[in-house]
Amino acid sequence: MTDARVDPAGTRHLRALVTGASSGIGAAFAHALAARGRDLVLVARSTAVLEAVATDLGAKHGVRVDVVPADLARAGAVDDLVADVAARGIEIGTLINNAGFGTHGFFAELDAARERDEVAVNILAVVALTRAYLPAMVARRSGGIINVASTAAFQPVPYMATYGATKAFVLSFSEALAEEVREHGVRVVALCPGQTATAFFTDIEESRVGSARSAEQVVATGLRALETGRVVAVDGFANTMMTGSVRLAPRSLVRRVAARIERPSSLKPR
Numbered sequence: 001m002t003d004a005r006v007d008p009a010g011t012r013h014l015r016a017l018v019t020g021a022s023s024g025i026g027a028a029f030a031h032a033l034a035a036r037g038r039d040l041v042l043v044a045r046s047t048a049v050l051e052a053v054a055t056d057l058g059a060k061h062g063v064r065v066d067v068v069p070a071d072l073a074r075a076g077a078v079d080d081l082v083a084d085v086a087a088r089g090i091e092i093g094t095l096i097n098n099a100g101f102g103t104h105g106f107f108a109e110l111d112a113a114r115e116r117d118e119v120a121v122n123i124l125a126v127v128a129l130t131r132a133y134l135p136a137m138v139a140r141r142s143g144g145i146i147n148v149a150s151t152a153a154f155q156p157v158p159y160m161a162t163y164g165a166t167k168a169f170v171l172s173f174s175e176a177l178a179e180e181v182r183e184h185g186v187r188v189v190a191l192c193p194g195q196t197a198t199a200f201f202t203d204i205e206e207s208r209v210g211s212a213r214s215a216e217q218v219v220a221t222g223l224r225a226l227e228t229g230r231v232v233a234v235d236g237f238a239n240t241m242m243t244g245s246v247r248l249a250p251r252s253l254v255r256r257v258a259a260r261i262e263r264p265s266s267l268k269p270r
């Protein structure tokens with residue numbers, strides 16, 4: 001199978017780099033890309049888990065997989081990661097900016113350092129990795145970037161204020177870049193999952209995973225968008241309807257409905 005399915009006009013020696021590949025959607029991206037014959041670079045903090053994924057994918061699909069552990073919340077982590085990848089003689093043809101997390105609660109009481117880390121992982125690392133690998137893609141006139149945003153990107157999310165804002169950034173950033181690089185043969189996708197059955201909800205009170213889609217479904221939506229040149233890829237019919245209706249509804253109503261849905265039960269009703 002050729003690389004062209006996920007990396008239009010890409011060449012085989014170029015690797016796909018997946019952040020947050022130790023679990024959930026990122027691990028599913030690693031599996032799907034390896035099944036398509038892509039050599040990989042896997043990034044996350046959980047080194048042992050990444051090593052196990054790498055061994056599994058190498059054995060199953062015969063692909064080369066490098067593990068580069070990184071805490072993307074740490075200042076300078078992306079510079080170190082990019083230097084490590086370059087020192088291994090690896091070039092990146094596809095970048096999957098997937099690592100991310102969300103905090104939930106009354107913003108005034110949330111842990112300040114964790115809120116800053118959320119911005120660092122969900123926004124700063126995405127910008128830095130994109131800035132690091134996009135120039136070579138433009139020079140090659142091939143390559144693709146999938147930035148994992150969320151359906152939370154389409155409206156403010158009270159009680160997940162930082163998370164919603166980070167994903168709105170990712171959506172806007174990705175759409176803008178997609179337009180800039182379109183004529184340079186590079187594709188950028190903002191992948192917008194709704195609730196997906198992963199470890200994401202461990203930190204979030206009142207998980208509503210009952211109606212969740214699978215990580216594999218989300219990944220299929222993302223890779224299909226990269227192949228077809230779709231820029232904003234909302235995963236699943238219900239999520240597509242929901243984000244469409246949010247665009248049409250008055251913003252004040254959208255804010256209030258979102259607050260009712262996300263309000264932690266520990267907060268007294270107004």
Ligand SMILES: NC(=O)c1ccc[n+]([C@@H]2O[C@H](COP(=O)([O-])OP(=O)(O)OC[C@H]3O[C@@H](n4cnc5c(N)ncnc54)[C@H](OP(=O)(O)O)[C@@H]3O)[C@@H](O)[C@H]2O)c1
Pocket residue numbers: 019020021022023024025026043044045046047070071072073074098099100101102121148149150151192193194195196197198199200201
């Ligand atoms: N699940 C959902 O319902 C949902 C919905 C919309 C969007 N999303 C987005 O989808 C993406 C993947 O989430 P998921 O659902 O697959 O959650 P997950 O299973 O919790 O996976 C999150 C991944 O991000 C990595 N990560 C977290 N903090 C990191 C850090 N400081 N440095 C490096 N890696 C870090 C984690 O690896 P380590 O812990 O090993 O570092 C893990 O591999 C996120 O961007 C999330 O916002 C998820």
